[in-house]
Amino acid sequence: MLRRRYYQEYFPVDLMVRWLSYSFQRNKQLFERRELSFTLDNEIYVRYQSFESAEDLRKNLVQKLPVKIDIGAVYNYPPCSQSLVTLFAPLERELVFDIDLTDYEDVAITKSEDEVDLCDNNWYLIAAAVELLDRTLREDFGFQHILWVYSGRRGVHGWICDERARKLSDECRDSIVEYLTVRLPSCLREISVNGENSSSSLSPDDTIRQWNILGDPFLKRSFEYLYPLFLKYVVQNPQFFSDGNHFKKYLSLIPFHYASQIEQLIESSSIDVNLWERIEEILKEPKKNSYYGLVVCLVFHYLYPRLDANVSRHMNHLLKSPFCLHPKTQRVCVPFSVNDVWTFQPSQDAPQVSDENLQLGDKFVVAKQRMETFIENFERIQKLENINTNEQKLLQRHDFI
Amino acid sequence: MQFPESSVASPLSEKGSNKRHFLGYKPQFYLQCPSDEAPIESLWEIAAQRLELLQEIDKLRSRNSSFQELASAIEKSLFLRRHQNEYYSYEDIIPDRLSDAETRDVLSHYLLRLAFCKERNAQVWFLQNETVLFQWRLENSAPPQIDALLDQLQSLCSEEEISLRKVVKNLDQVSEFAQLYHRLYQKLPNSMTLMLYQVPFEQVPELVRHRSVIIRSGYAYLFPEQLTSFLVSRFRSLLSKNLGVLRKMVHVAEEQEQLKLLLESLRESQQLFVNQFSSYSLEAAEKSGKAIHLEDLPQVMFHMPLCMFRLMKRLEQNHHLKHGARLQLGLFLKGCGLSMEESVHFWKTEFSKGGISSDKFDKEYAYAIRHHYGKEGKRASYTPYSCMKIIQQRPSAHEEHGCPFRELNSNSLDNLLQTYGIQDAECRASIVQKAQEGHFQVACGLTMQMKKLGRLTVSEGTASTEESDSHSITTHPNHYFFESLARKENYSPGSDNSPNRERRH
Numbered sequence: 063m064l065r066r067r068y069y070q071e072y073f074p075v076d077l078m079v080r081w082l083s084y085s086f087q088r089n090k091q092l093f094e095r096r097e098l099s100f101t102l103d104n105e106i107y108v109r110y111q112s113f114e115s116a117e118d119l120r121k122n123l124v125q126k127l128p129v130k131i132d133i134g135a136v137y138n139y140p141p142c143s144q145s146l147v148t149l150f151a152p153l154e155r156e157l158v159f160d161i162d163l164t165d166y167e168d169v170a171i172t173k174s175e176d177e178v179d180l181c182d183n184n185w186y187l188i189a190a191a192v193e194l195l196d197r198t199l200r201e202d203f204g205f206q207h208i209l210w211v212y213s214g215r216r217g218v219h220g221w222i223c224d225e226r227a228r229k230l231s232d233e234c235r236d237s238i239v240e241y242l243t244v245r246l247p248s249c250l251r252e253i254s255v256n257g258e259n260s261s262s263s264l265s266p267d268d269t270i271r272q273w274n275i276l277g278d279p280f281l282k283r284s285f286e287y288l289y290p291l292f293l294k295y296v297v298q299n300p301q302f303f304s305d306g307n308h309f310k311k312y313l314s315l316i317p318f319h320y321a322s323q324i325e326q327l328i329e330s331s332s333i334d335v336n337l338w339e340r341i342e343e344i345l346k347e348p349k350k351n352s353y354y355g356l357v358v359c360l361v362f363h364y365l366y367p368r369l370d371a372n373v374s375r376h377m378n379h380l381l382k383s384p385f386c387l388h389p390k391t392q393r394v395c396v397p398f399s400v401n402d403v404w405t406f407q408p409s410q411d412a413p414q415v416s417d418e419n420l421q422l423g424d425k426f427v428v429a430k431q432r433m434e435t436f437i438e439n440f441e442r443i444q445k446l447e448n449i450n451t452n453e454q455k456l457l458q459r460h461d462f463i
Numbered sequence: 464m465q466f467p468e469s470s471v472a473s474p475l476s477e478k479g480s481n482k483r484h485f486l487g488y489k490p491q492f493y494l495q496c497p498s499d500e501a502p503i504e505s506l507w508e509i510a511a512q513r514l515e516l517l518q519e520i521d522k523l524r525s526r527n528s529s530f531q532e533l534a535s536a537i538e539k540s541l542f543l544r545r546h547q548n549e550y551y552s553y554e555d556i557i558p559d560r561l562s563d564a565e566t567r568d569v570l571s572h573y574l575l576r577l578a579f580c581k582e583r584n585a586q587v588w589f590l591q592n593e594t595v596l597f598q599w600r601l602e603n604s605a606p607p608q609i610d611a612l613l614d615q616l617q618s619l620c621s622e623e624e625i626s627l628r629k630v631v632k633n634l635d636q637v638s639e640f641a642q643l644y645h646r647l648y649q650k651l652p653n654s655m656t657l658m659l660y661q662v663p664f665e666q667v668p669e670l671v672r673h674r675s676v677i678i679r680s681g682y683a684y685l686f687p688e689q690l691t692s693f694l695v696s697r698f699r700s701l702l703s704k705n706l707g708v709l710r711k712m713v714h715v716a717e718e719q720e721q722l723k724l725l726l727e728s729l730r731e732s733q734q735l736f737v738n739q740f741s742s743y744s745l746e747a748a749e750k751s752g753k754a755i756h757l758e759d760l761p762q763v764m765f766h767m768p769l770c771m772f773r774l775m776k777r778l779e780q781n782h783h784l785k786h787g788a789r790l791q792l793g794l795f796l797k798g799c800g801l802s803m804e805e806s807v808h809f810w811k812t813e814f815s816k817g818g819i820s821s822d823k824f825d826k827e828y829a830y831a832i833r834h835h836y837g838k839e840g841k842r843a844s845y846t847p848y849s850c851m852k853i854i855q856q857r858p859s860a861h862e863e864h865g866c867p868f869r870e871l872n873s874n875s876l877d878n879l880l881q882t883y884g885i886q887d888a889e890c891r892a893s894i895v896q897k898a899q900e901g902h903f904q905v906a907c908g909l910t911m912q913m914k915k916l917g918r919l920t921v922s923e924g925t926a927s928t929e930e931s932d933s934h935s936i937t938t939h940p941n942h943y944f945f946e947s948l949a950r951k952e953n954y955s956p957g958s959d960n961s962p963n964r965e966r967r968h
Contacts, residue, residue, distance in 0.1 A: 203664060204681025226681065230665065237668035241678075277646025279639035280674050 064415050069123040072422055073385055077433050079116040097134030097141040099380055100126055110141040129389045132380035152378040157227040157235060160373040160381065161191050162217035169364050171301050171308060178391060181216040181408045186295040188218055189403045191367035194287060195220060196400045198242065207440045212412050214388025214395045219381055223440065232376050239371045244281065246359055284366065285358055292361045297338045303328055316356055320344060384433065387415055394422065396429035397436065484541045485509065485567035486516050489608045490600035492615050492701055497569045503721050506574060510729055513571040516540060517592040518736050524595065534599050577716050578729040580709040585733060590703055597698045601691050612694060627662045630684070639677055644686060647675055660685040667693055754800025757809055765884055766947040768940045769867050769910055770853055771795050772883055777863055782817025787856065788864040791848055793835055798847035798941040803836040849939045850904055868898035868906045885913055907937035915950055
């Protein structure tokens, strides 16, 4: 059986255990108290599994052959004994994010029946989201150890592994999610909610113009980052202006005054980059030179990360493990580096287990190597920090007032 | 009553510091458990005064008063109390060592903390109202007092964590700060150099959530204006943590008989206070002579709030109710005064009409009813559900408990209101609209008014607008019921089931 061979020969149990035990902190219990949950055949969920060691985990994987493995929180007792203790509570857990193309259906330009192809063709949406999130989490929140994993089908998961991130309370997790959430004016939100336009969602000029980003430094930075990507990946896509599902759908939601002018323009001119420039002139009027309103909304609408927020809000939420096989596609959930996010291609880079092919090949080795590099970096930086901490502490105390 | 402006305006001003009431003392985190000795009578006195103030705060909060309203109410009440104390020469009978405000403030805080750490609801109650008191004191504090608070906080933070430091930014270099400042306060900062407070972002989740703070490398940079919200949230989380810790040790304090008595008395008066406002116990109902009995039910049905009326109707039709509905209605009836025997009889009779034999009833349902009355299981006497509790329940599609204003679609709600006796379509429409907007309790309050007046505009009615306004939000079904009964005289029945005007009992 393929799954058995995968768990016996391929699944990097040692790497996973090394990652989850964060062993340089000399806290061996981290892995023993970590909840793993298995989904067995016929959708049988087995929660609150925990294992003593890598061998223990390997043995169980081969024995139970889970279709899916999820990772939960670290608890105050080993989860396998949770029925025996009275106070069973999660203590820590990586901060996790989940981005899925399902939430991008209204802006995904290239359609495909095949989920992985779909993901390939619209990967720029994911890539923009990943890079923006990664930058924000590093620059704003100061996190350093971020593991990005392709989910095996049409999305990605981000695991923020810094100790500080793992210890965040649910309240803080929620506040971070809110910090990262951009709520566009309702007329634009209508598109994503209903998937169709309606005349009632027309919004008066003012609502959009008031929605300015100048007073919100975070949004301003995000816009400055996303705007070039918007020009590069969206405006240059031939379907953007011609296909009725895209720009035209957007037009139907903005004030008629702008929409009709722009529609005329599109009808009368050839579709090239200059077209966008002329459209933008119209959209920016009457407030030229400031990225007010419509342009900003459009860019955010396309490229701003759409998070599955509930995944991130609670410490004890489960998330599919890296190197798990996606139950539907049988592709390996491979980690990738944020530096390679623009060249990553799900159909190429995520090896697939199939009847004909049990050799997962070089790509799998590369993925394992990435995981190892991630863990090594983590351990190296942590060790460095431990050495420096005392010194830094002394320095910083002098700045107190 | 008039208050001299000058005394009310700044109860915390440095000048009058030895003259102000101890509850209006400077804000602090109460980090040190007091070790002072004090005569037990003084402890009773100061604890009672603090509890009273917290209760006043709680009352105002439950009316959704603004912070300004809260502040002026606290000021007035402290001013009054101050004068009372002087009048009764209270200052003289308190021995010297308790004469300074700080000691009294700390002691009274710790006494209430001891009294309320034991039980979850009391903890939350204490935490919320103490936080308001802290915030009020903070708003009235001079900068040096705030600095002292920051020092206090600083002394708290462990070696590893640098909790808060002051940094100075030049706005020329970092325009973001000026932009954000402008967004938050609709003006530009006064000078080009801005003093900011740097804290780990984890300590200001509220500011992070609304992006009203700049975060860099894990630190949030607070404007001086934001310090209050930071300190308030620190106060809340410290107190919350300490209440949890104290809970495990409170038995030590209770080994002293006199102290135990005091703490129990505080708990009791708190319980009375809470009951008075949020739930109606059987005893209370009986004492006030309002308790109803089995034979009254058909007549008083139309005085029940819509959520209970709906269940009564359903029971009449189906001779059966599901578990959630039995619980909601059963406890309500208990709160109205139905005895356990009456309850068992009531349900048994109704269910038998639906073909459930007496035997089956005794086996499957009677236990639960006795349980509600605290005669079975853990023998806790259950209190009737408040509106909050009922609204929070989300029954599944085939169940009928919960708040009808929330659960029903506009058509079904309209029909139900008609059955309930609201004949005027316009009236019903305005109620339905309130419910659609999510103001379930307002819709319920409106229903009572319309039922009573039978028309839309309150001002035309016999009741004064002021009175109607104060009752326009329903908070507890049993409260609604007794109030509706009390207003019976003005009630114009909209259906054949007009209730009997003679009240029994």
